[in-house]
Amino acid sequence: MSDDKSKRDPFSTFPALPCNKELCIYSGKKAMCEIMDKAGVPNQGKWRSLILYFRSLSDQDYLEQEQQKSMRKLVIQVTKERDYSDERYSKLIKDMHDIMNSPLKQKLQEALMETAAIAEEYSIFLDKNKNRVSDLGETTVRDIQSGIDPEIMIQNIQSSFREVISGMEKDIAALKAITKKDGLTGLHNRRSLDAFLADMLINKNTVQPIQVLLLDLDHFKNINDTYGHLIGDYVLQAVADTLKKPGKQYDNQEDLVYFPARFGGEEFAICLSGFDLEQAVEIGESLRKAVQHMNLTIEDNNGELVEIDLSISLGLAQSGPLSDDPVSDILRRADAALYKAKNKGRNQLEIDENSR
Secondary structure, X not given: OOHHHHHHOHHHHOOOOOOOOOOOOEEOOEEHHHHHHHOOOOOXXXXXXXXXXHHOHHHOOOOOHHHHHHHHHHHHHHHHHOOOOHHHHHHHHHHHHHHHHHHHHHHHHHHHHHHHHHHHHHHHHHXXXXXXXXXXXXXHHHHHHHOOOHHHHHHHHHHHHHHHHHHHHHHHHHHHHHHHEOXXXXXXXXXXXXXXXXXXXXXXXXXXXXXXXXXXXXXXXXHHHXXXXXXXXXXXXXXXXXXXXXXXXXXXXOOOEEEEEEEEOOEEEXXXXXXXXXXXXXXXXXXXXXXXXXXXXXXXXXXXXXXXXXXXXXXXXEOOOOOOOHHHHHHHHHHHHHHXXXXXXXXXXXXXXXXX
């Protein structure tokens, strides 16, 4: 077997072994080998190791819960059908890889869309300024040919030049703003979030603690699968609008910062400065309740109005003593707290243990 094939299918490298009940993994009172025998799983290393892997999915913390659920459905279907052919095995491996790669594909698609939007704006920027410079040249030629007073001509050229520079500066500022915003929701994007945290935690090395709330829209995949991605986008935009609202009350308070961002996919982040941990919890809980009471009504594929129930899970982490990489550290701890909230049943907030 080639190395490439081994990488695509790691389970095929396991040899078939004779049953050893003394060394067997037990599920209740029954040995796993006996359970697989009854399910008709062939005594082949690739099939049995694959089944055991699926049974251990709850220990794979790099997989999202929806991914784990989808992969379990695959193996349940196979054992029910008792189809252990090589063709079915190859399809199972492919489906498993598709499920594992789906979040990455989504993030890549979002990055490409964002890049395309920036490229389009940049193209418009170039065209506008090409026209401005061309207009400036034509105006200068007309003034020279008209024979007007040289001082007036110089004043006209200077005035036109200032207008060109002013227009370019505004376009550059707008272009910079685009690179910091998420195209779909209008929130700060991940690039802007990382820069903000780096500025607060490293550059300014602020004495006040910084809090990060990571939010995940519960069961969002079901919304996409049921109603389509356009409705999914609409839901993300509506949730983003809800997350923006609390920030308005802090706009004129320099000592308080409320920084909402789209973290990626259906995940969002709220960065807080000037608050204590208890206040951060209150903000997180108010957001959770606000999303839960949104009561979105959409038109389904049959043209009927359907109300979508929404909820979010939240993980909260607070900055502590500086680590080697404080930005990654606080995001990692917030993500671990979020994962705990999801495991406990979703629609709740969990605090990172090192933040208390």
